[in-house]
Amino acid sequence: MRTFLFALGTLCFLIVTASPAFAGPKPWPFGWWPSHWEDLDFERPYMHDGKSRHNTQWDYRGWQAEDWISQRDSGLQLIEGWYVAGILTDQYVRNKVPVLEVGSGFYDLGGFDKRRVVRVVDTVYGITAQDPNAIFRLRDAATKDYIGLYSRHGLMLE
Numbered sequence: 001m002r003t004f005l006f007a008l009g010t011l012c013f014l015i016v017t018a019s020p021a022f023a024g025p026k027p028w029p030f031g032w033w034p035s036h037w038e039d040l041d042f043e044r045p046y047m048h049d050g051k052s053r054h055n056t057q058w059d060y061r062g063w064q065a066e067d068w069i070s071q072r073d074s075g076l077q078l079i080e081g082w083y084v085a086g087i088l089t090d091q092y093v094r095n096k097v098p099v100l101e102v103g104s105g106f107y108d109l110g111g112f113d114k115r116r117v118v119r120v121v122d123t124v125y126g127i128t129a130q131d132p133n134a135i136f137r138l139r140d141a142a143t144k145d146y147i148g149l150y151s152r153h154g155l156m157l158e
Helices: 002-017 065-069 075-084 104-108 111-125
Strands: 088-094 097-102 136-140 146-151 154-157
Touching (some): 065 111, 075 111, 088 111, 111 146, 111 154
Antiparallel strands (some): 136 146
16 A cells, blocks of 8 residues: 555656746746736737738838848848858849749748848849839759749749
8 A cells, every 4th residue: 555655646746746848947837927928919929810812911011121221331232141141042044034042041031031031132133123024033042943933013932
């Protein structure tokens, strides 16, 4: 009987003290203090709403390409930094269509920043400003597959 009670006590102790792995230390074994949940915005729990088409989710943001360009001496200096970071790897013209090759760093960016990077490239080089029907294609540097295109309507990824 003592062995059974000892085993039961040990099991209860392990259950009470065991907890799943969390990102940071908690103030007590059962989770966060109730004050942790105050002042949270539960109206928009996700970055994207899941109902809007993928290409139009960012239409109403107050961001302009000049916001980033103005932080450097020129737009070309900003784009050069993206080459160093592995976001962009090359740009050229194939069959009279501009091609922008993206590296592995491009895939590390979120949806907002992917669109913003490509929009800055378009603003600096004025590709879609020259012709309302102009586009440029995006190509993966590693696989050499085309992954999308950019027009005056925005970035469309496959």
